[in-house]
Amino acid sequence: MGPTRLRTLLAVSLAATLFTAACGGSGDARDTASGExxxxxxxxxxxxxxxxxxxxxxxxxxxxxxxxxxxxxxxxQDPKTGDFKAWLAQSWEISxxxxxxxxxxxxxxxxxxxxxxxxETVKLNFDQHGSGDExxxxxxxSFWTDYAGTDVVDAQTVRVRITKPNAAFLQILSNYRxxxxxxxxxxxxxxxxxxxxxxxxxxxxxxxxxxxxTTGVTLKRRDDYNWAPxxxxxxxxxxxxxxxxxxxxxxxxxxxxxxxxxxxxxxNIAPYDEQTIVDxxxxxxxxxVQGEVNxxxxxxxxxxxxxxxxxxxxxxxxxxxxxxxxxxxSPNYPIPSSALVKGTPFRGDASSYxxxxxxxxxxxxxxxxxxxxxxxxxxxxxxxxxxxxxxAPYYQVAQAVLELLQAQxxxxxxxxxxxxxxxxxxxxxxxxxxKATDDDWTFEQGQTSTAEANVLRVSLGAGRYNxxxxxxxxxxxxxxxxxxxxxxxxxxxxAAIQKVEDRIFEQxxxxxxxxxxxxxxxxxxxxxxxxxxxGRTWLYDTWLDK
Amino acid sequence: xxxxxxxxxxxxxxxxxxxYSLSFALLSALPGDAISNRIASPDSGLTAESGAxxxxxxxxxxxxxxxxxxxxxxxxxxxxxxxxxxxxxxxDLLADTLPSTLALTGLALMVGILLAAVIALAVNYLPSAxxxxxxxxxxxxxxxxxxxxxxxxxxQYLSFTAGLIPSVDDGSLTxxxxxxxxxxxxxxxxxxxxxxxxxxxxxxxxxxxxxHAKGAGEGYIFRKDVFRNSSLPVLTLLGLxxxxxxxxxxxxxxxxxxxxxxxxxxxxxxxxxxxxxxxxVLLSTTTYVLVNLAVDVACPxxxxxxxxxxxx
Numbered sequence: 127m128g129p130t131r132l133r134t135l136l137a138v139s140l141a142a143t144l145f146t147a148a149c150g151g152s153g154d155a156r157d158t159a160s161g162e163x164x165x166x167x168x169x170x171x172x173x174x175x176x177x178x179x180x181x182x183x184x185x186x187x188x189x190x191x192x193x194x195x196x197x198x199x200x201x202x203q204d205p206k207t208g209d210f211k212a213w214l215a216q217s218w219e220i221s222x223x224x225x226x227x228x229x230x231x232x233x234x235x236x237x238x239x240x241x242x243x244x245x246e247t248v249k250l251n252f253d254q255h256g257s258g259d260e261x262x263x264x265x266x267x268s269f270w271t272d273y274a275g276t277d278v279v280d281a282q283t284v285r286v287r288i289t290k291p292n293a294a295f296l297q298i299l300s301n302y303r304x305x306x307x308x309x310x311x312x313x314x315x316x317x318x319x320x321x322x323x324x325x326x327x328x329x330x331x332x333x334x335x336x337x338x339x340t341t342g343v344t345l346k347r348r349d350d351y352n353w354a355p356x357x358x359x360x361x362x363x364x365x366x367x368x369x370x371x372x373x374x375x376x377x378x379x380x381x382x383x384x385x386x387x388x389x390x391x392x393x394n395i396a397p398y399d400e401q402t403i404v405d406x407x408x409x410x411x412x413x414x415v416q417g418e419v420n421x422x423x424x425x426x427x428x429x430x431x432x433x434x435x436x437x438x439x440x441x442x443x444x445x446x447x448x449x450x451x452x453x454x455x456s457p458n459y460p461i462p463s464s465a466l467v468k469g470t471p472f473r474g475d476a477s478s479y480x481x482x483x484x485x486x487x488x489x490x491x492x493x494x495x496x497x498x499x500x501x502x503x504x505x506x507x508x509x510x511x512x513x514x515x516x517x518a519p520y521y522q523v524a525q526a527v528l529e530l531l532q533a534q535x536x537x538x539x540x541x542x543x544x545x546x547x548x549x550x551x552x553x554x555x556x557x558x559x560x561k562a563t564d565d566d567w568t569f570e571q572g573q574t575s576t577a578e579a580n581v582l583r584v585s586l587g588a589g590r591y592n593x594x595x596x597x598x599x600x601x602x603x604x605x606x607x608x609x610x611x612x613x614x615x616x617x618x619x620x621a622a623i624q625k626v627e628d629r630i631f632e633q634x635x636x637x638x639x640x641x642x643x644x645x646x647x648x649x650x651x652x653x654x655x656x657x658x659x660x661g662r663t664w665l666y667d668t669w670l671d672k
Numbered sequence: 673x674x675x676x677x678x679x680x681x682x683x684x685x686x687x688x689x690x691x692y693s694l695s696f697a698l699l700s701a702l703p704g705d706a707i708s709n710r711i712a713s714p715d716s717g718l719t720a721e722s723g724a725x726x727x728x729x730x731x732x733x734x735x736x737x738x739x740x741x742x743x744x745x746x747x748x749x750x751x752x753x754x755x756x757x758x759x760x761x762x763x764d765l766l767a768d769t770l771p772s773t774l775a776l777t778g779l780a781l782m783v784g785i786l787l788a789a790v791i792a793l794a795v796n797y798l799p800s801a802x803x804x805x806x807x808x809x810x811x812x813x814x815x816x817x818x819x820x821x822x823x824x825x826x827x828q829y830l831s832f833t834a835g836l837i838p839s840v841d842d843g844s845l846t847x848x849x850x851x852x853x854x855x856x857x858x859x860x861x862x863x864x865x866x867x868x869x870x871x872x873x874x875x876x877x878x879x880x881x882x883x884h885a886k887g888a889g890e891g892y893i894f895r896k897d898v899f900r901n902s903s904l905p906v907l908t909l910l911g912l913x914x915x916x917x918x919x920x921x922x923x924x925x926x927x928x929x930x931x932x933x934x935x936x937x938x939x940x941x942x943x944x945x946x947x948x949x950x951x952x953v954l955l956s957t958t959t960y961v962l963v964n965l966a967v968d969v970a971c972p973x974x975x976x977x978x979x980x981x982x983x984x
Contacts, residue, residue, distance in 0.1 A: 178755075181759060378828070379927075382827065
């Protein structure tokens with residue numbers, strides 16, 4: 127099931143996508159929900175990944191479609207507007223120095239074991255996220271920085287303190303990966319105990335009924351649930367009685383099962399399968415995942431020609447994102463025009479940097495001394511303008527996109543060589559390249575999802591993930607990234623993010639490919655489908671017609 | 673016989689130790705481990721500081737030889753360590769997934785043996801030469817079509833088109849049938865070939881001609897003499913086919929999205945979850961060794977001549 131099969135699929139995909147594009151976009155079930163919602167029924171959800179790694183402070187994205195329906199946060203971020211709404215906290219206040227956040231908890235909220243939600247429990251949760259617990263083997267949560275502590279003001283009031291102002295802190299408190307509130311019995315468990323979903327005690331509209339290894343999870347509705355986020359379509363218990371999550375790695379099975387009625391929702395639908403689902407009476411929903419766009423991040427710790435900003439700008443100009451969208455993706459994927467995905471709060475505009483201009487690319491390369499060689503590939507000082515790139519195994523469409531990019535860059539005289547590998551090989555090679563400085567790992571395809579513009583600081587900041595692998599940080603970029611994080615006025619914040627984007631693209635640090643998008647296939651019986659702010663399912667308002 | 677058994681058990685322990693050490697060496701030779709790779713990957717959101725807590729918790733900060741010695745001492749007590757990915761004890765993960773895999777491989781084994789027996793008998797006893805030829809071609813067909821192709825075709829036609837079987841495991845017997853047949857085909861091929869050939873050889877032996885001359889019918893001769901005489905190579909092969917079953921279950925469980933040891937190891941390999949991979953290696957080695965031991969012990973009962981060289 128290696129590259130050969132993928133390539134065959136890609137050939138089919140090309141034809142199918144063109145067809146899809148010609149037929150226009152697909153429906154949005156959130157708008158087409160018809161009739162009165164009904165309670166009851168079991169929804170089966172097919173997901174390509176295995177469910178593992180449940181430790182809340184060291185979570186990974188793969189569990190996200192399950193976790194958010196079991197555990198909840200103090201505040202809810204509206205996926206459409208990015209605004210923060212009341213949830214487990216009914217109100218909150220931020221101190222004038224932006225260093226302490228006081229939350230008034232919603233009364234009457236209980237965990238699935240019957241324990242009431244109180245300030246003490248919230249503190250225990252945040253202490254584990256903010257500081258970790260070495261004795262229990264619980265690592266500190268990397269989303270949490272500059273944590274000073276949490277005070278129990280009274281049973282229903284809790285104050286969280288940080289040491290440095292952070293405009294993105296409220297978003298962290300609303301993030302499903304960073305701030306889920308779990309019950310006391312769970313927090314006493316060590317790493318092995320917290321790693322098991324069956325131990326999760328949450329306040330969510332669903333509870334864990336059954337876990338089948340890493341390949342299946344069954345959630346059951348909590349009938350006494352009555353604290354849905356402000357602005358939800360309804361209150362009280364969820365409509366669905368049960369949700370059965372099943373790990374199904376075969377893309378064909380995920381599509382076929384929607385048609386045969388075995389599954390009602392399938393996640394990760396390939397562009398070439400979208401039309402099949404629509405033809406079968408279902409619908410396809412693409413949800414842009416707020417956060418960074420999916421891009422090639424230039425790895426600045428190599429000796430590659432990309433150390434020269436002129437070469438980076440040339441590669442940027444040689445990249446035709448519209449063609450990528452039309453040829454190997456679908457209208458469900460927005461064409462990138464920023465470092466951030468469409469809909470991300472405070473997103474800037476970088477469209478002027480991202481226009482396709484082959485002539486500009488050619489002249490930039492000429493000026494940088496890269497002259498056309500005998501075989502069409504440019505040469506400088508006897509060195510060919512060639513790069514190697516590894517296909518990131520996490521993205522369904524990565525290989526197809528890179529193959530098209532290869533053809534686009536070839537027109538500018540750049541030779542891009544694509545390497546496909548298993549996930550294990552990829553991560554091992556990636557880790558090795560991260561340590562070495564003389565490697566060929568020139569580009570890394572990736573993105574981080576967070577519905578907050580500060581994700582750029584988390585990802586690109588030299589002191590954080592350092593995704594650009596700066597050996598010496600770019601002081602201009604660093605100061606702009608830091609400045610936006612302490613700017614609280616919305617208009618000023620937007621301007622501050624625009625400055626960050628300008629710096630990123632003047633230096634062509636990243637080459638955006640497409641807006642990261644979660645594509646779901648829905649059976650005709652599904653109504654009221656919704657996700658939280660980063661495209662992970664929130665099935666509280668979802669219902670099935672009989 | 674007792675000395676033979678003790679010697680075989682000693683060998684089995686040696687094989688287990690070798691499997692553990694070899695897999696440890698091979699997996700340690702890969703750059704990084706599940707946690708270091710997560711720290712290095714910008715997608716994972718695990719900082720070096722948080723990762724260090726995990727590395728200490730798992731003991732991955734210790735020198736390799738110490739990890740090896742501790743690991744082997746723990747394994748001897750039946751403690752296979754914690755998964756680096758899910759943090760669950762490896763023996764729990766194995767215990768959770770084993771029943772499903774046993775059901776699959778058990779049924780597949782039965783399907784395989786049944787198919788092999790039918791083919792072997794048909795190839796030898798069918799009256800029409802054309803039909804015999806048809807059956808003779810079956811094993812090569814089974815062996816040459818990859819498991820995942822059969823699996824995907826079965827899903828497409830039996831599940832999505834005809835709606836006869838569920839496409840994923842829902843716990844029912846029908847859900848087990850398609851993957852078991854898919855897997856059964858793989859091991860039916862060599863078994864049918866060997867059993868068929870073995871029957872043919874036995875039937876051409878002089879003693880069978882004598883039985884014929886005495887007036888015994890084909891059915892009587894098969895039941896009384898040919899079957900027992902021709903089953904020894906099949907039994908030996910069955911032990912080896914068990915390895916095939918374990919390997920085949922990895923692909924089959926993936927295609928049919930079944931929870932099981934195969935699926936567990938796919939996930940573990942993808943995330944470089946060393947303790948889980950090692951746990952599965954140990955489990956399959958143990959099973960393989962035990963099955964082959966059982967086969968070796970059973971052989972003398974079927975054909976006492978096997979023991980001639982051992983007991984003298």
